Amino acid sequence: MASAPEVHVVIVGGGFGGLTLARSLRRAPVRATLVDRSNHHLFQPLLYQVATAGLSPGDIALPIRSVLRDHPRTTVLLGEVTTIDVRARRVTLADGASLSYDFLVVAAGARTHYFGHDDWAQDALGLKDVDDALAIRDRVLCAFEAAEREDDPVERQRLLTFVAIGGGPTGVEMAGAFGELSRYVLARDFRRIRAGDTRVILLEGGPRILGAFDPELSARGAAQLAELGVEVRTGTRVLGVDAQGVQLASGVLPAATVVWAAGIRASPLAAALGVPLDEGGRVLVEPDCSIPGHAEVFVIGDMARVGGIASTPLPGTAPVAMQQARYVTRQIERTLDGLDREPFEYADKGIMATIGRSRAIAHVGPFRMSGMTAWVAWLLIHIVFLIGFRNRFVVMFEWFWSYVTYKRGARLITGARPHPPR
């Protein structure tokens, strides 16, 4: 254990990859420093619930320091890594401080990406962090408030129209949650808004939503969205987004709230490594998740492209990042023990997408599930197995409680973040 106390591992990012790595390094003969731009780990699979006022930010975030409290050889730094010098084995933070490392693991995740249309960002809101989620929440709640007072029926309909762009899991979750919020929650609070007044539209450019699932499950997902009143429009290309709504080939779709779930790109830190990237900005890593020419530098999670440019990318999910984190820990240990590395192999545990509070689809091994069964599976897996925090029970209970009660306190418009309906 104390054989090589000076080996220093720097971890960039406190998401599922970085945090799992820090925890799994606990028994390795190293000291570690985890650097993140924010002070909290975010349980991203439930972020859409914050955006749709079902949970509070505090329900799905934990201070990274607090999670790593009992890891005395791990230091947590709040800071943004700006440059990486792989030759000098040194990273530099935005405030000028620098850290040298023996091993570096970059796990900084992905950002919302508008494919060259960054001017859409203020109207088509992305969903990657707490601030994004609060911006969406404020816009939705303010749109309802404005609609309650609006006399012009055309403007009123625009205010009550919610569009999610992108038919992947995030777009589906958002559309489903909008549907529930509009129909079952908010409509009851207002005097002049009826459940049928709201419109929720999911736009997808391809031929079907949830393209990562097989066609049958994908169709079942679409059917469950329809039960929630969501209009699914496939084969629909978005030509533009502005304050009035979404421009389609068929004309303008007026909408006050538009969410962008159509694209992400790896963190710009990938480019700082000076190695080849794929079209999504991901690092083309070696079979052991290291970068070409530097076996001491690893990239994992949403930033890594395993298997080369010709392979199918692994899904950008927590299980992939967590498996890679535990794998990298083993490889660091093997390297310190003078052993060769093994290649990373992803153990596919299945994929699932949730559509509201009792609907989901899941494909796990040979099993295909949909509806309530899939939703319960989703809930159990997300709440029980993914957490892995110290006082798991407390966190699990808090989330569960907030989730089943659809806590009303989350429907909060706060003044410092004015997001008037557009």
Place this chain on the structure above:
Amino acid sequence: MASAPEVHVVIVGGGFGGLTLARSLRRAPVRATLVDRSNHHLFQPLLYQVATAGLSPGDIALPIRSVLRDHPRTTVLLGEVTTIDVRARRVTLADGASLSYDFLVVAAGARTHYFGHDDWAQDALGLKDVDDALAIRDRVLCAFEAAEREDDPVERQRLLTFVAIGGGPTGVEMAGAFGELSRYVLARDFRRIRAGDTRVILLEGGPRILGAFDPELSARGAAQLAELGVEVRTGTRVLGVDAQGVQLASGVLPAATVVWAAGIRASPLAAALGVPLDEGGRVLVEPDCSIPGHAEVFVIGDMARVGGIASTPLPGTAPVAMQQARYVTRQIERTLDGLDREPFEYADKGIMATIGRSRAIAHVGPFRMSGMTAWVAWLLIHIVFLIGFRNRFVVMFEWFWSYVTYKRGARLITGARPHPPR
């Protein structure tokens, strides 16, 4: 019931006074409109817990619409009242809309007041709404983060010094909660910060803190603060507050986090009524809480001064506002029934102040309590009796749960509100 359906009561403010009024009017033969600048009712007695990262905003806020969901004759409007024309019986909102009324009840509360030193506001943070609380929380958490990385011992001590100005209940609550947060919560999360490194100082200009209590209880309160490591300095006048800290007659007290709990003033709406105010900006109301010359206009809660300028003001607490709200409902009913009004009489249920999570003082009738007993009484009264919401049990449980677990998710620094340590 349906005898006079056209009588319209306009309520300004969704705090304890306004919300209690709207609820108690339910059986009166009137329709009501409640106007508030924010969409939520805030359980203000626990706001200091949000500021000190013990609770999330969503734990202590409820959407006003949601609370009044089952009051079909009450309309809720999100808006700011700017002018009141008592002759025309009409209020105007910031967006130009106006409402005419038969009865008007103004319950817009109080604001932080710096006694002519508004330039202190950015350094000495007030605590009246959710945004105030989040600003304090961000500043505290960022100060700890900066201290963890600071090598200069003088600057480090400044970062770890927290000052509350004003020895009333709010200042005492804040100082006690800072003490607990520093000693028992945050210190464990950091590698280089020890519990003894933090300093919490409570400044009071008068001879003793908690001046509304008798000297014995006040002394017991001070002793409980001392147990939490809080330095209490009485007879200490603040000459200025800036980015470095607090200027006292004895010199500068360097502190990164300063909270202002030394003054409030009634909402500026009081002045819009065109009637005499007291030195705190409160309306000098008649014995029936109406304003001079307009029996149809009532002012209640923190905005009202009952009993004339020579009397002792009632405390600015929820019980006062709630009693006045129920009283005003009865007077409106009496007026509609052609009966004379009765004067308002405050039924004093006692006063209490909390000092951390198991410490408090209380003076209820002939009983004086302190320590754990007083704290349990405080908890029961605040959580069980004050709430009065529809699903009281759920809210109560949620608060209680968050409170006893000191939920970690509340320790969140979010990017859109940058409050760097100063």
